[in-house]
Amino acid sequence: MQIYWTNINKIIDETSEVKTYLLDCPEEFTWEEGSHTHFALEGFNAGEKPNRSLIRHMSISTLPHENSIGITTRIREQCSEFKTILRNLEVGTKVAIFKTHSNVPLKRVDKNVYLLSSGVGLATFRPLVLDYFERADNVNQIHSLNIDTSRDFLFTNIFKSIPDKKFISQFVDNRKDYYEEVKYLAADKDGLFYIVGSDEFLVQNMEVLRDQGIKPEQIMLDKHEKGLHELKSSVFTGQDNNLVNTK
Ligand SMILES: Cc1cc2nc3c(=O)[nH]c(=O)nc-3n(C[C@H](O)[C@H](O)[C@H](O)COP(=O)(O)OP(=O)(O)OC[C@H]3O[C@@H](n4cnc5c(N)ncnc54)[C@H](O)[C@@H]3O)c2cc1C
Numbered sequence: 001m002q003i004y005w006t007n008i009n010k011i012i013d014e015t016s017e018v019k020t021y022l023l024d025c026p027e028e029f030t031w032e033e034g035s036h037t038h039f040a041l042e043g044f045n046a047g048e049k050p051n052r053s054l055i056r057h058m059s060i061s062t063l064p065h066e067n068s069i070g071i072t073t074r075i076r077e078q079c080s081e082f083k084t085i086l087r088n089l090e091v092g093t094k095v096a097i098f099k100t101h102s103n104v105p106l107k108r109v110d111k112n113v114y115l116l117s118s119g120v121g122l123a124t125f126r127p128l129v130l131d132y133f134e135r136a137d138n139v140n141q142i143h144s145l146n147i148d149t150s151r152d153f154l155f156t157n158i159f160k161s162i163p164d165k166k167f168i169s170q171f172v173d174n175r176k177d178y179y180e181e182v183k184y185l186a187a188d189k190d191g192l193f194y195i196v197g198s199d200e201f202l203v204q205n206m207e208v209l210r211d212q213g214i215k216p217e218q219i220m221l222d223k224h225e226k227g228l229h230e231l232k233s234s235v236f237t238g239q240d241n242n243l244v245n246t247k
Helices: 081-087 120-135 177-184 199-211 226-236
Strands: 004-013 018-024 034-039 057-061 066-072 094-102 111-118 139-147 167-172 192-196 217-221
Touching: 004 066, 034 066, 034 081, 057 066, 057 199, 066 120, 066 199, 081 199, 111 120, 111 177, 120 192, 139 177, 167 177, 177 199, 192 199, 199 217, 199 226, 217 226
Parallel strands: 111 139, 111 192, 139 167, 192 217
Antiparallel strands: 004 018, 004 094, 018 066, 034 057, 034 094
């Protein structure tokens, strides 16, 4: 496993609680849209075993041509040790990234794509949308729906509807409106539905989609094979799998 140590080159305050950390791209490091990585703070590998409290899974919110690796996260006042340290890091600090992989690249199979996300889950989709803007080949259209109860919606410069580009972006601030809209979107029986958020959010979305006749193979989650299978089968076949730590 290759660990890439790199520097924070910029910190962007997206909203009062959400920050994007832009990291220098190490040589030979590349990634595709929808990727997540292991983001680790100095000292994580100082002992015999890696210190898990200094490592988090994070999506990469940028594309390689932006020349920085973007990590977007919410840091609440009450937060973990990881985020307490992260909050105080400055430009120039070294951080590590490793085991980078995309479970949710943009499928170019001539379908309508629906991006369903909660809060900073939108960060996973930012590169998919940028990739689509650059090259719309074999993607009919993209519709993004994000729920953020804080109402501090993210990336609004990119996530705004552009009819000419067949891109629709919707933000809602409550569950009722959100799930009504998901139901409405599921009227497209041939669409592809990407979902990013907590496991509870994934399950609730899949239940709504299932009830509207959407099939498991039309649903894309940011999960490895085992976790993906367990979560989908819990919704579509009623199997009671252990849903904790399935990523
Ligand atoms: C594939 C994948 C991709 C991911 N991508 C991203 C991403 O792009 N961005 C992202 O932010 N996360 C992402 N995550 C989730 C991420 O890994 C973390 O699990 C998440 O950010 C929570 O971080 P944390 O554990 O440091 O907790 P926090 O965010 O600090 O806290 C989680 C919750 O616990 C509460 N809490 C924490 N500590 C305390 C305390 N001492 N007292 C009271 N309440 C407390 C907080 O208020 C909050 O509600 C991803 C996960 C996976 C699996």
